[in-house]
Amino acid sequence: MRYWFSVALVAALPSVAHAQKGRARVDEGNRLYTEGRYPEAHEKYLEALRDTPESGIVRFNDGNALYKTEEYQRAVDAYRAALESGDPALQSRAWYNIGNALYRGQQLDAALEAFKQALRLDPGDMDAKHNLERVLEQQQEQNQDQQQDQQQDQQQQQDDNQQQGQQDHGQDQEQQQNQQQQNQREQDQQRQQRQQGQMSREEAERLLQAIDEDPSKIDRQRKVTAARRRPKKDW
Numbered sequence: 001m002r003y004w005f006s007v008a009l010v011a012a013l014p015s016v017a018h019a020q021k022g023r024a025r026v027d028e029g030n031r032l033y034t035e036g037r038y039p040e041a042h043e044k045y046l047e048a049l050r051d052t053p054e055s056g057i058v059r060f061n062d063g064n065a066l067y068k069t070e071e072y073q074r075a076v077d078a079y080r081a082a083l084e085s086g087d088p089a090l091q092s093r094a095w096y097n098i099g100n101a102l103y104r105g106q107q108l109d110a111a112l113e114a115f116k117q118a119l120r121l122d123p124g125d126m127d128a129k130h131n132l133e134r135v136l137e138q139q140q141e142q143n144q145d146q147q148q149d150q151q152q153d154q155q156q157q158q159d160d161n162q163q164q165g166q167q168d169h170g171q172d173q174e175q176q177q178n179q180q181q182q183n184q185r186e187q188d189q190q191r192q193q194r195q196q197g198q199m200s201r202e203e204a205e206r207l208l209q210a211i212d213e214d215p216s217k218i219d220r221q222r223k224v225t226a227a228r229r230r231p232k233k234d235w
Helices: 020-034 038-051 056-068 072-085 088-104 108-121 126-212 215-225
Strands: none
Touching: 020 038, 020 056, 038 056, 056 072, 056 088, 072 088, 088 108, 088 126, 108 126
16 A cells, blocks of 8 residues: 655646736746755745735645755644635645645644545545555554553563562561571570589589588598698708
């Protein structure tokens, strides 16, 4: 399927009723336009408008010159001024070119409405129909891209949340392990203390048993085990 998005042209003033001087300037502007000298054509159309300010065709052609220099908003303004001519054929072409200019400016909703207006005035305009279908397709593509972006953002958020949850779970496990190790150390210390306390009681019992023994045995043991001193010699 072909998509045009090129401006419709109107070559000259429709009636000899316009001033000859204005017609000559329009013809000169059209020649410059055909040669691709769009800024110069724009200037000629402005000169023609000073002579024939009511001319919708001059405004229409000036819009084409502005469109070619990519001044799309100024082109739209010129085409809208051309709509005031009241000529249905000119209005249909103006709406078509308004749609093209808005499309170039990525104003898709407004471009769609402009092509609809062109088709209402001229249902047989296949270029307007093709361009309208292209705008609809591009809108659908943009909607799909937006949905994909939203899904990707949601998936990324879920992945981030899951990763954060895993990190938190890992930290909880580490804290539990540390707590278990601390509890084990405390239990070991308490067990050692209990063991030390039992040995102290056993020693105390042995001491009590020794005290209960015959004191004379204890004295004799002391005499036997006491160290002997040699007598001093009288030299």
